[in-house]
Amino acid sequence: xxxSSEKAMVSRRGLLKSVAAGGGALAAGSLGVHAMGNMExxxxxxxxxxxxxxxxxxxxxxxxxxxxxxxxxxxxxxxxTASTESSINFTPLHDLEGIITPNGLCFERHHAGAAxxxxxxxxxxxxGLVDKPLIFTLEDIKRFPRTNRIFFLECSANSGMExxxxxxxxxxxxxxxxxxxxxxxxxxxxxxxxxxxKPNAKWLMPExxxxxxxxxxxxxxxxxxxxxxxxxxxxxxxRPEHGYPVRLxxxxxxxxxxxxxxxxxxxxxxxxxxxxxxxxxxxxxxxGKSRRFTWVMDCKxxxxxxxxxxxxxxxxxxxxxxxxxxxxxxxIDRVDITLDGGKNWRTARIDGPSLPKAxxxxxxxxxxxxxxxxxxxRAIDSSGYVQPTKNELRAVRGINSTYHNNGIQTxxxxxxxxxENVEIS
Amino acid sequence: xxxSSEKAMVSRRGLLKSVAAGGGALAAGSLGVHAMGNMExxxxxxxxxxxxxxxxxxxxxxxxxxxxxxxxxxxxxxxxTASTESSINFTPLHDLEGIITPNGLCFERHHAGAAxxxxxxxxxxxxGLVDKPLIFTLEDIKRFPRTNRIFFLECSANSGMExxxxxxxxxxxxxxxxxxxxxxxxxxxxxxxxxxxKPNAKWLMPExxxxxxxxxxxxxxxxxxxxxxxxxxxxxxxRPEHGYPVRLxxxxxxxxxxxxxxxxxxxxxxxxxxxxxxxxxxxxxxxGKSRRFTWVMDCKxxxxxxxxxxxxxxxxxxxxxxxxxxxxxxxIDRVDITLDGGKNWRTARIDGPSLPKAxxxxxxxxxxxxxxxxxxxRAIDSSGYVQPTKNELRAVRGINSTYHNNGIQTxxxxxxxxxENVEIS
Numbered sequence: 001x002x003x004s005s006e007k008a009m010v011s012r013r014g015l016l017k018s019v020a021a022g023g024g025a026l027a028a029g030s031l032g033v034h035a036m037g038n039m040e041x042x043x044x045x046x047x048x049x050x051x052x053x054x055x056x057x058x059x060x061x062x063x064x065x066x067x068x069x070x071x072x073x074x075x076x077x078x079x080x081t082a083s084t085e086s087s088i089n090f091t092p093l094h095d096l097e098g099i100i101t102p103n104g105l106c107f108e109r110h111h112a113g114a115a116x117x118x119x120x121x122x123x124x125x126x127x128g129l130v131d132k133p134l135i136f137t138l139e140d141i142k143r144f145p146r147t148n149r150i151f152f153l154e155c156s157a158n159s160g161m162e163x164x165x166x167x168x169x170x171x172x173x174x175x176x177x178x179x180x181x182x183x184x185x186x187x188x189x190x191x192x193x194x195x196x197x198k199p200n201a202k203w204l205m206p207e208x209x210x211x212x213x214x215x216x217x218x219x220x221x222x223x224x225x226x227x228x229x230x231x232x233x234x235x236x237x238x239r240p241e242h243g244y245p246v247r248l249x250x251x252x253x254x255x256x257x258x259x260x261x262x263x264x265x266x267x268x269x270x271x272x273x274x275x276x277x278x279x280x281x282x283x284x285x286x287x288g289k290s291r292r293f294t295w296v297m298d299c300k301x302x303x304x305x306x307x308x309x310x311x312x313x314x315x316x317x318x319x320x321x322x323x324x325x326x327x328x329x330x331x332i333d334r335v336d337i338t339l340d341g342g343k344n345w346r347t348a349r350i351d352g353p354s355l356p357k358a359x360x361x362x363x364x365x366x367x368x369x370x371x372x373x374x375x376x377x378r379a380i381d382s383s384g385y386v387q388p389t390k391n392e393l394r395a396v397r398g399i400n401s402t403y404h405n406n407g408i409q410t411x412x413x414x415x416x417x418x419x420e421n422v423e424i425s
Numbered sequence: 426x427x428x429s430s431e432k433a434m435v436s437r438r439g440l441l442k443s444v445a446a447g448g449g450a451l452a453a454g455s456l457g458v459h460a461m462g463n464m465e466x467x468x469x470x471x472x473x474x475x476x477x478x479x480x481x482x483x484x485x486x487x488x489x490x491x492x493x494x495x496x497x498x499x500x501x502x503x504x505x506t507a508s509t510e511s512s513i514n515f516t517p518l519h520d521l522e523g524i525i526t527p528n529g530l531c532f533e534r535h536h537a538g539a540a541x542x543x544x545x546x547x548x549x550x551x552x553g554l555v556d557k558p559l560i561f562t563l564e565d566i567k568r569f570p571r572t573n574r575i576f577f578l579e580c581s582a583n584s585g586m587e588x589x590x591x592x593x594x595x596x597x598x599x600x601x602x603x604x605x606x607x608x609x610x611x612x613x614x615x616x617x618x619x620x621x622x623k624p625n626a627k628w629l630m631p632e633x634x635x636x637x638x639x640x641x642x643x644x645x646x647x648x649x650x651x652x653x654x655x656x657x658x659x660x661x662x663x664r665p666e667h668g669y670p671v672r673l674x675x676x677x678x679x680x681x682x683x684x685x686x687x688x689x690x691x692x693x694x695x696x697x698x699x700x701x702x703x704x705x706x707x708x709x710x711x712x713g714k715s716r717r718f719t720w721v722m723d724c725k726x727x728x729x730x731x732x733x734x735x736x737x738x739x740x741x742x743x744x745x746x747x748x749x750x751x752x753x754x755x756x757i758d759r760v761d762i763t764l765d766g767g768k769n770w771r772t773a774r775i776d777g778p779s780l781p782k783a784x785x786x787x788x789x790x791x792x793x794x795x796x797x798x799x800x801x802x803r804a805i806d807s808s809g810y811v812q813p814t815k816n817e818l819r820a821v822r823g824i825n826s827t828y829h830n831n832g833i834q835t836x837x838x839x840x841x842x843x844x845e846n847v848e849i850s
Contacts, residue, residue: 047546049686050634054538055666056509061498062490063529066669068544069662073486084481096660097609098573103527104488105661113479119493121472143743145790148523148777182777184522209475234659235521236530237494240480244491261474318568352573352607353778365570 074105075172085113086212088155090176093302094310097322099150099180099352099359103239106179109155111212111276114241115261122209122245124191124229128267131196138245141229144186144194149228149251150358152326154178154297156254156281159409160402162390166410166423171307174409174421178326180359183249185230188223192267200269206248209263216257216281217271218250222295226251229262252328252357253295254403256281286398299387300406301325301335301362301379312368312417321364323348327381332360334380339366341374341410341424348377356382373413374424390423499530500597510538511637513580515601518727519735522747524575524605524777524784528664531604534580536637536701539666540686547634547670549616549654553692556621563670566654569611569619574653574676575783577751579603579722581679581706584834585827587815591835591848596732599834599846603751605784608674610655613648617692625694631673634688641682641706642696643675647720651676654687677753677782678720679828681706711823724812725831726750726760726787726804737793737842746789748773752806757785759805764791766799766835766849773802781807798838799849815848 065072074089081087091107108114119138127133155177161167168174192204197220204223208214218227228249231238238244243260250257256276271277271293282290303323306312312319325332335348348362362377379387390407397404412422490497499514506512516532533539544563552558580602586592593599617629622645629648633639643652653674656663663669668685675682681701696702696718707715728748731737737744750757760773773787787802804812815832822829837847 047542047634049540049542050636050638050688053510053636054535054540056538057499057501057512057514057533057535057666058509059539060529060666061500061514063499063531063533063664063666065487066541066544066662066665068669072661074482074488075486076482084483085478087482089482089486097571097657098607098660100525100607100659102659102661104485106488108482108488110479110482113481114484115474115479116491117472117474119491139739143739143745145774145788146522146745146747146776148786150778182523182525209472211475211478213475232522234525234527235523236497236527237491239488240491241482241485241488244493263475314564314568320568320571322571349570351571353575353780355778361573363570 072105074107077168077173086111088177090172091179092172093176093178093304093324094171094307096304097361099361100234101179101181103181103234103236103242106181106239106242107155107177108241109177109255110210110241111214112210115210116240117209117244117261119245124246124262125264126191126195126267127264129198129201129269130192130267131198134195136191138231141186141191141231141246144190146184146186147228148182148184149249150180150182150353150355151249151251152178152180152357152359153255153258154326156256156294156297156403159405159407162407162409163394163399163401163405166421169421170309171302171304172309175302177255178359180326181233182235183228183230184232184235185228185249188227188229188248191229192223195267197267201267203268203271205266205268205272205274206257206259206262207264207266208259209261214256214259214276215272215274216259216277217274218257222250222253252297254281254297257295281403283397283403284400286400291397294404297326297328298404298406299325299327299329299332299379299381299385301377301387302409303375303377303411306375306413306419307411308419308421311419312413315417316368316370319366319368321366321375323362323377325350325360325362325377325379326358327379327383327385328357329385330356330382332379333382335360335362336378336380337364338376338378339373342376345378370415372415374422375411375413376408378408391425497530499532502593502598511536513602515597516604517597518601518603518729518749519596519732521729522786524786525659526604526606528606528659528661528667531606531664531667532580532602533666534602534680535635535666536639537635540635541665542634542669542686544670549671549687550689551616551620551692552689554623554626554694555617555692556623559620561616563656566611566616566656566671569615571609571611572653573607573609574674575605575607575778575780576674576676577603577605577782577784578680578683579751581681581719581722581828584830584832587832587834588819588824588826588830591846594846595734596727596729597734600727602680603784605751606658607660608653608655609657609660610653610674613652613654613673616654617648620692622692626692628693628696630691630693630697630699631682631684631687632689632691633684634686639681639684639701640697640699641684641702642699643682647675647678677722679706679722682720706828708822708828709825711825716822719829722751722753723829723831724750724752724754724757724804724806724810726802726812727834728800728802728836731800731838731844732836733844733846736844737838740842741793741795744791744793746791746800748787748802750775750785750787750802750804751783752804752808752810753782754810755781755807757804758807760785760787761803761805762789763801763803764798767801770803795840797840799847800836800838801833803833816850
């Protein structure tokens with residue numbers, strides 16, 4: 001597989017002219033390119049770090065980010081939830097690039113806090129409509145054949161506040177209930193085959209080991225298709241907040257089904273209609289009825305940069321527009337960009353691995369003339385589905401729900417480069 | 426792209442029978458699968474973590490591993506180098522899975538310690554045989570079109586001690602000078618085009634901003650092919666020890682050319698023969714002459730688990746053999762496994778993304794009968810090159826060098842499951 005589409009990576013000779021022009025609009029020397037005059041072969045200022053020994057290899061057995069990156073963190077919103085244990089913090093999408101989310105920045109969503117599980121005492125039970133109920137230790141699970149897959153995980157409440165119009169002012173807060181990592185785990189199918197499914201086994205109820213006992217009904221066809229019992233993310237053990245030592249991976253489906261601290265899977269013949277799939281995680285319609293079992297996360301995209309937390313600071317000239325697109329139905333075929341609120345659309349460049357049910361990174365490089373912009377992205381997935389506007393969604397579903405808002409997000413770029421979350425009709 | 430070869434993921438019905446048999450050879454209840462008797466619908470022991478609230482989402486804005494994973498760290502070897510600033514620590518390959526290395530566990534190799542660079546004062550100079558010498562700020566670099574690629578980085582001294590026979594007892598120490606992450610950066614080609622290459626521009630000399638001023642000669646054809654000026658790894662900013670804020674990425678080529686804290690690129694018409702490509706990083710042959718410019722990291726593989734630091738603890742029965750393969754020339758076509766020191770070979774299952782110049786993960790699932798094993802892996806890359814034995818390498822290159830040992834590694838599994846690094850003739 002080619003890792004990138006080279007043909008789209010056009011030469012940018014002459015680009016820096018406009019960079020210099022942009023820099024000129026700001027404080028002298030703060031940005032822009034500095035054409036050198038009569039220079040020696042060394043940079044004009046030899047910085048301190050070029051004169052002294054740096055940190056040795058014994059300093060950080062487990063590495064940490066630079067102190068200059070201390071603001072690149074997950075953030076929560078105090079008024080959004082009653083407690084921090086049943087709450088959310090958000091991935092800082094505006095600070096990130098590529099498709100892999102580093103483990104320390106993957107958003108958290110708990111119902112009773114992040115359980116701290118001792119792996120030696122960890123057990124996974126399989127019971128119900130099986131030939132042979134089983135309990136596995138962590139070491140047992142690790143003796144099954146394993147597989148590695150890169151998947152996004154999105155909470156179905158991601159951008160849920162936006163149903164009622166533009167709200168939180170930041171890509172992190174509107175869209176940051178998503179991350180994408182490489183999982184290592186055992187196909188759930190192999191675990192179920194070991195226990196032996198009875199003929200009437202049609203549904204599973206995975207259950208979490210935290211105090212919330214989070215549980216959801218999972219249809220057997222999905223379980224036997226691509227679900228994983230995972231124990232690693234991005235190569236290392238799952239982090240406590242993401243289900244250490246074992247979580248369920250339900251590719252392309254809403255995050256609350258990816259049960260963390262997985263302690264039990266009951267096999268049954270009907271769905272359970274648990275709390276978290278009846279009073280919660282269902283989409284309340286205008287007529288007072290709820291859509292149920294809205295499992296798949298539909299195709300969506302967002303411009304991560306520039307965005308409200310990451311304004312344009314370099315003035316006019318060449319500007320990198322970066323964003324993410326994803327679909328629970330497969331890969332992303334195309335992403336379109338508008339800078340004028342939908343009057344004109346251009347095709348973005350998708351760059352990096354294109355994997356099913358994984359984040360895709362896209363770019364649109366443009367020359368900013370300093371006038372206000374209304375920036376939007378619109379993704380089209382491999383099923384042909386086109387990401388809708390928020391109003392198209394509202395026309396069908398009303399505004400009672402907080403779930404499954406995959407509508408187009410609009411950022412308003414002002415003349416001074418600052419950006420706000422807006423909605424256009 | 427399919428993320429895995431489903432056809433190779435055979436059903437393992439009956440597997441747990443042998444798991445149970447294996448567990449039976451150890452202390453009762455310590456491993457193995459526990460067929461349940463007359464059970465309620467809850468696991469027999471409801472652990473403490475199921476009864477109390479866990480940590481809230483405000484606890485760790487930047488997440489950290491579980492305290493139970495505190496031994497999963499980079500390690501250095503005190504006697505190997507005179508100081509910790511000009512030294513190495515090693516990636517714990519035996520603890521990892523998949524192809525992505527988490528940033529905190531990517532090995533370090535410095536010549537003057539890890540420089541702590543202030544990104545606001547960072548500059549990159551391009552000078553020499555160019556139409557227009559330039560100095561870029563970090564923000565300037567970020568205005569060029571960018572790309573995302575997953576690449577391995579291997580130090581040419583990886584497994585260098587092994588030229589003279591089996592030495593350090595651990596996969597981390599013999600093979601851990603390698604990692605694989607997703608980089609985000611600007612094609613070096615675009616930066617060079619901005620400065621304008623003169624007709625006689627044939628070589629570059631990238632130079633580091635640390636006190637070692639690490640520099641190497643890089644031929645122009647490679648620079649214009651796939652090199653990147655990178656500022657992100659696995660989505661977030663480069664870590665200080667990996668060149669924050671900017672490093673060179675030289676895909677498939679030896680790690681010392683991936684200059685960190687990149688401060689200058691001089692363009693010339695001949696190689697410089699710097700210290701680090703003459704007295705160091707050249708391969709001294711039997712006849713006293715050195716191979717120079719041995720840039721490409723040839724095809725190689727290693728079994729990461731089981732291995733000396735990760736013995737077989739479950740006794741006889743089903744065993745997961747996991748390993749890594751890579752090639753600076755492209756992708757991995759095939760990996761073969763022997764358990765008897767080369768008498769019989771079987772083809773391993775390559776699982777996960779297969780990307781050029783990136784790590785590949787392979788598996789071989791087998792039933793261990795408890796007898797001693799001599800385990801080896803042998804990779805074949807997309808150019809048709811077959812990973813050689815150490816003796817095949819020695820016959821050509823002698824044993825004076827510490828670089829470019831891509832020979833086959835042997836692990837000796839003893840009856841008790843412990844494993845040692847050995848060599849067989």
